[in-house]
Amino acid sequence: MIRNNSLFSSIGIDSMGFYAPRSYIKLRDLAIERKVDPNKYKMGLMALEMRVPEINEDVISLGLKAGYQALLKGEIDPKSIDALFVGTETMTYAVKSISNIFAELLGISPNSFCQDVYNACAGGTLALLNAIALVEKDIIKKALVISTDISSYTLGSPSEPTQGSGAVALVISKNPRVAVFSEKFGKVSGNVDDFFRPANDKNAQVFGHYSVDTYLDFQLKAYDDLIRNIGDFHADFYTFHAPFSKLPIKCMQQIIQKRWIKHINNLPRLNRNQITTSILKKLDAFMHDITVLPEWLYLKLKERGYTSEALESVSYKLIRNVKGKVLPQLRVPSHFGNMYNASIWAQILYILEEYSRV
Incomplete structure (x- = not known):
């Protein structure tokens, strides 16, 4: 989209x-x-x-x-x-x-x-x-x-x-x-020893914190490659593979902090009619511990002359973007768990069925 x-x-x-x-x-x-x-x-x-x-x-x-x-x-x-x-x-x-x-x-x-x-x-x-x-x-x-x-x-x-x-x-x-x-895609590959399943064992083995760091690193690299191929863009939804639902939120935070912050005043406004209010209300509880703007970023923006009111406005704008563009489809992994290869496509299917417009 x-x-x-x-x-x-x-x-x-x-x-x-x-x-x-x-x-x-x-x-x-x-x-x-x-x-x-x-x-x-x-x-x-x-x-x-x-x-x-x-x-x-x-x-x-x-x-x-x-x-x-x-x-x-x-x-x-x-x-x-x-x-x-x-x-x-x-x-x-x-x-x-x-x-x-x-x-x-x-x-x-x-x-x-x-x-x-x-x-x-x-x-x-x-x-x-x-x-x-x-x-x-x-x-x-x-x-x-x-x-x-x-x-x-x-x-x-x-x-x-x-x-x-x-x-x-x-x-x-x-x-x-x-x-x-x-017609164009972002892509990245690498040999990373963070996850494997031994032969004849139904249970996978994962190195948790290392795997999370690798996930975030590779998602950002794929995003950067996509930008190189198609230029800056704004999408209605941002969907990521979800081993668990919190990871796409972390991924979006990373993109905002490391890539979007230079365009902070040009973030697209959400069309509230596209998002079911009841869903956002149900998901509000998930947002209370998510700080989109960390302390170091607040300080950096303050050094650039941002007032407290401006910082509050920026934070509000970013949180609204995360809520509207990432959270709705995360209902899928939050209720079905990690579907591995089906994970991202199940979320996309959900978006197409709930929000697509002719």
């Missing part, structure tokens, strides 16, 4: 589907069971619930239901799908592609490309880029991209409250009915 229409291609999302397990754990109950202050999860992680798969559910069953929803809602003939790509980090088989399983169960044409993209959190997006490239070159007409994952950590570990599960399916084509993609 960037406002420069010249950036957009003719390729995008023609239909979409979502599925998550029905079972969930209230993190307040988990906190009490673990003898932890519930506010550590509610305020520290901005997490309320996490979805837990049933004993008979796995990433195949989750992704299958999301894929079926995408085809059904868009009234799309499965035989018209030329490629089926899967993004996941929940490996089911050592070498067998689960995209082929989806293709058979969904009735996709046998004359189609099938591929799994295994990558921590980025596999779904990389699979989507594969689909965009093939559609752009007219090698295929339509692709079904399924991002499906189950996030699992050792019981009682610090990462336990950041589990979750879910799947998103997107049908990609030219002249789509839902949304179009940009």
